[in-house]
Amino acid sequence: MKRQTLLEARDLAVGYRKPRRPPRIVTEGINIALREGEFVCLLGPNGAGKSTLIRTLCGMHPPLSGTVCIAGEPLKELSPHMLAQRMSLVLTQRVAVGMMPVKTLVALGRHPYTDWAGRLGKKDEEAVWRAIADVGIEELAHRPVCELSDGERQKVMIARALAQEPQVMILDEATAFLDLPRRVELMHLLKGLVHDGQRAILLSTHDLDLALRCADRLWLLPAGGPLLEGVPEDLVLCDAFAKTFADAGVSFDKGSGAFTLSNAERGEIGLCGEGVHAMWTYRALERAGYRVLPQGKTERCVEVTCENGSISWHIRGSNKAYTSLEALLAGLEYRWTALHEECAKPLTEELSHAD
Numbered sequence: 001m002k003r004q005t006l007l008e009a010r011d012l013a014v015g016y017r018k019p020r021r022p023p024r025i026v027t028e029g030i031n032i033a034l035r036e037g038e039f040v041c042l043l044g045p046n047g048a049g050k051s052t053l054i055r056t057l058c059g060m061h062p063p064l065s066g067t068v069c070i071a072g073e074p075l076k077e078l079s080p081h082m083l084a085q086r087m088s089l090v091l092t093q094r095v096a097v098g099m100m101p102v103k104t105l106v107a108l109g110r111h112p113y114t115d116w117a118g119r120l121g122k123k124d125e126e127a128v129w130r131a132i133a134d135v136g137i138e139e140l141a142h143r144p145v146c147e148l149s150d151g152e153r154q155k156v157m158i159a160r161a162l163a164q165e166p167q168v169m170i171l172d173e174a175t176a177f178l179d180l181p182r183r184v185e186l187m188h189l190l191k192g193l194v195h196d197g198q199r200a201i202l203l204s205t206h207d208l209d210l211a212l213r214c215a216d217r218l219w220l221l222p223a224g225g226p227l228l229e230g231v232p233e234d235l236v237l238c239d240a241f242a243k244t245f246a247d248a249g250v251s252f253d254k255g256s257g258a259f260t261l262s263n264a265e266r267g268e269i270g271l272c273g274e275g276v277h278a279m280w281t282y283r284a285l286e287r288a289g290y291r292v293l294p295q296g297k298t299e300r301c302v303e304v305t306c307e308n309g310s311i312s313w314h315i316r317g318s319n320k321a322y323t324s325l326e327a328l329l330a331g332l333e334y335r336w337t338a339l340h341e342e343c344a345k346p347l348t349e350e351l352s353h354a355d
C-alpha cells in the first residue's frame, strides 16, 4: 500500500540571512519525505543544523531556497490557522503555565478548531480526552502542570500536540533532560502513536542508540551536509552512520552497534574469552586506553577463564590469576608504564609489582 507523503522538502537550503552579507548556508540540497505511519528520527552532531532544519520545516524560519510542502500544499501558502490543523510542534523549552491543570493545557491544543474564546465543543472534549488516554496520563489530568516531573510534563506537551489532531508532529529534542527509562518510554510512546497510520512523527534527538532501535527511518545530518536518509540498519551497514558521527576520540563500531573510545594510547591488546565477563573485560580495557582485538591476535593478550563457576583473568604467558578487573588493570598498568619508559621488565617481575 502506497503511503501518502505528509511532509516533503524539495531542493531545500536552510540557513541564515544577514543584511549586507551573503547568507550563511547551514545545509542545502535537502530532498526528503515523511510519509503517514512513519516515525523518523533526525540525528546529527552538535551544530550540524538540526534545529535550523526543524524550524524551517515547520515554518518558523524561512528557507534560503527550495520548498516545503505539507500533504502536497506549499507551506508558504498555508495560513497559520490551516498550518496548525496539519502540524503540531513540541519544543524543549518549558512553558510557564503556573498552576494551570493538565487537562486545560492539553485543551489549548484545540486552538485551531475553537472560537476566539477557546470554548470546547463535544468533539473538542473528545479529542482532548483521547489525547490524554493515548499518552496514558489520565491520572494527571487534574493536577497543576507546575507540580509535574520533567517526564510527566513532556507527556503532557505531547498530549497537547496530539489534541491538535495534526497529520505531522515534530518534536525538537523532546527526550532531552529525561532519564534513560523515561527516554525509552517516550520513544516507544511516539512509535506507538504513528502505527495507526494516520499521522507521521519527526523527532530530532541526540539519543543515537534509541533512534537506531526505534525509528522507522533516520535522517542523518553530518556537519556541512548533505542529509542522508534510510532505514537505520542500511545507514549503519553503508557506514553513513559512522561517518556522520566520526569525531576525534570516538568511533562507531558496526560490529557491536555501539560507540567506542578510539584514543587507544596504550596500544593493542588481545582478548580471549566469551560471555558477559569477556564483554565487561573489553569495556574495562577500552576505558583504560587499550585498543582491544577479540581473539587475541596480538603479542599482549588477556584471557578470561571460568573454572568451577569462578572467574579469573590471566595475562598470556603468566601463571598469575587476577580475581578482579581492578587487579588486572593494575598489572597491565605496570607493564604499560615500563614499556613507555623503555625499560620493560620481565613479565614475572611486572606481576609481582602489580599485586
Ligand SMILES: Nc1ncnc2c1ncn2[C@@H]1O[C@H](COP(=O)(O)OP(=O)(O)OP(=O)(O)O)[C@@H](O)[C@H]1O
Pocket (backbone or CB within 6 Å): 016, 024, 026, 044, 045, 046, 047, 048, 049, 050, 051, 052, 053
Ligand atoms: N540566528 C543564527 N544566526 C546565524 N547562525 C546561526 C543562528 N542560529 C544558529 N546558527 C548556526 O547554525 C548552525 C546550526 O545550528 P543548529 O542550532 O541548527 O544546530 P543543531 O544541529 O540543532 O545543534 P545542537 O545539536 O547543538 O542543538 C550552527 O553553526 C549555529 O551556530
